Amino acid sequence: MxxxxxxxxxxxxxxxxxxxxxxxxxxxxxxxxxxxxxxxxxxxxxxxxxxxxxxxxxxxxxxxxxxxxxxxxxxxxxxxxxxxxxxxxxxxxxxxxxxxxxxxxxxxxxxxxxxxxxxxxxxxxxxxxxxxxxxxxxxxxxxxxxxxxxxxxxxxxxxxxxxxxxxxxxxxxxxxxxxxxxxxxxxxxxxxxxxxxxxxxxPHGRWRFDFRGEANHAGTTRLADRHDPMLTYATTVLAARKKARLAGALATFGKVDVAPNGVNAIASRVRGWLDARAADEATLAALVAAVEQAATERGDRDGVGVTVTRESFTPxxxxxxxxxxxxxxxxxxxxxxxxxxxxxxxxxxxxxxxxxxxxxxxxxxxxxxxxxxxxxxxxxxxxxxxxxxxxxxxxxxxxx
CATH class of the missing domain: 3.40.630.10 (Zn peptidases)
Incomplete structure (x- = not known):
């Protein structure tokens, strides 16, 4: 067989x-x-x-x-x-x-x-x-x-x-x-x-994080003038790892979609999917909320909008x-x-x-x-x- x-x-x-x-x-x-x-x-x-x-x-x-x-x-x-x-x-x-x-x-x-x-x-x-x-x-x-x-x-x-x-x-x-x-x-x-x-x-689930920035030229746009959703996304990935470790839980960004996805272009949008799991539902909810807060705070600094959508959840x-x-x-x-x-x-x-x-x-x-x-x-x-x-x-x- x-x-x-x-x-x-x-x-x-x-x-x-x-x-x-x-x-x-x-x-x-x-x-x-x-x-x-x-x-x-x-x-x-x-x-x-x-x-x-x-x-x-x-x-x-x-x-x-x-x-x-x-x-x-x-x-x-x-x-x-x-x-x-x-x-x-x-x-x-x-x-x-x-x-x-x-x-x-x-x-x-x-x-x-x-x-x-x-x-x-x-x-x-x-x-x-x-x-x-x-x-x-x-x-x-x-x-x-x-x-x-x-x-x-x-x-x-x-x-x-x-x-x-x-x-x-x-x-x-x-x-x-x-x-x-x-x-x-x-x-x-x-x-x-x-x-x-x-x-x-x-308990576990999947959450979609949408980071909305502004597309621009990678070779001519000053760092101070950028609204780069990739930067916000990267910071969120690191925050998820830290928050999970502190909570004794698991958090993983394993899938990402980028637009326009050009080597010499600042992204206009980054969409990442968070997989999060914990021993109990209260810990899981607190973990996802902490990751969302970290994403939003960094987005405010970067001039990037952040939206989080729960796509699935299993108690x-x-x-x-x-x-x-x-x-x-x-x-x-x-x-x-x-x-x-x-x-x-x-x-x-x-x-x-x-x-x-x-x-x-x-x-x-x-x-x-x-x-x-x-x-x-x-x-x-x-x-x-x-x-x-x-x-x-x-x-x-x-x-x-």
């Missing part, structure tokens, strides 16, 4: 993946998922929001156990973020069948669409729509960098954007959702453990304690090594979106370097296999 999936959407220059929603690479990933489902005799379907499902048993029976993740990527992302969860889900099902497990509940593997938000700027679109946490009209109006709307992209890919929206009946039939994911940090590596259980997801997610504790007990009981590590994460996931509607939990597989959202993202094969075994043990305990 890993070999078959590995080449899809990989960029020859960077070595990273560019599997963006509703592109040819995404279509190829979806074809791979369908082949894995039908090859195992599972009932394959695509829901109204473009999420793919592979069912063992009757989906209408209720109290289903669902596992899976996503197949799309960030720009030049790694091979494991998302796909490891989908591949491991199919592998865990294979393991359970090899054990001769008797299923008493329906089991499904899912691939949620557009989890990373790399193309349209909003993460977890597929799961947000399903859970009723994204207005369908707002979703259809999302645009990529080329001005293509989500509705247009779905239509070109053969899906009906008019059908998207909440899917409460589907969610009501799910008794538990378990997502396996590579850890996006080094906590497990520092504890020398291959697998862990998530306790919570930090803190506490995974269902009973399900989380049961997962930890099932993994510990199945193997040596003592209690399984239980750890929080600053990364968002489909499991976090669904947590308000269904009991959800997450398993993490060790990431020896902690690097993620990068071609250098990696995991050892033995650890990945340990993750499959742990997921199989969990699914057996929940569904068999």
């Amino acid at each position: 890993w070999r078959d999936l590995a080449a899809i959407g990989r960029h020859s220059g960077s070595g990273g993946y560019r599997r963006y929603a509703w592109t040819p690479a995404d279509t190829d990933c979806r074809a791979w998922f369908e082949a894995q489902a039908t090859g195992r005799g599972l009932n394959y379907e695509v829901d109204r929001n473009g999420n793919q499902w592979a069912w063992l048993g009757d989906p209408g029976a209720g109290d289903a156990v669902v596992t899976g993740s996503h197949l799309d990527s960030v720009p030049d992302g790694g091979a494991f973020d998302g796909p490891l969860g989908v591949v491991s889900s199919f592998a865990a099902l294979d393991e359970l069948r090899a054990r001769g497990a008797a299923f008493r509940k329906p089991l499904a593997v899912v691939n949620f669409g557009d989890e990373e938000g790399a193309r349209f700027g909003l993460a977890c679109v597929g799961s947000r729509l399903t859970a009723g946490r994204l207005d369908p009209d707002d979703a259809r109006a999302l645009r990529d960098a080329d001005g293509v709307t989500l509705a247009e992209a779905m239509t070109r890919a053969g899906r009906d954007p008019g059908a998207i929206g909440p899917d409460p009946e589907r969610l009501a039939g799910i008794g538990a959702f378990v997502e396996l994911h590579i850890e996006q940090g080094r906590a497990l590596d520092l504890e020398d453990r291959p697998v862990g259980v998530a306790s919570a997801i930090w 803190v997610v506490e995974f269902a304690h009973d399900l989380r504790d049961r997962l930890a007990a099932l993994i510990t009981a199945a193997g040596p090594g003592g209690p399984v590590p239980v750890l929080p994460t600053g990364a968002g996931h489909d499991a976090g979106i669904l947590a308000e509607a269904v009991p959800t939990a997450m398993l993490f597989v060790r990431n020896p370097t902690g690097v993620s959202h990068s071609p250098a993202e990696s995991a050892a094969e033995d650890d990945c296999l340990a993750g499959v075994t742990a997921l199989a043990d969990v699914l057996e305990g929940l569904a068999c």
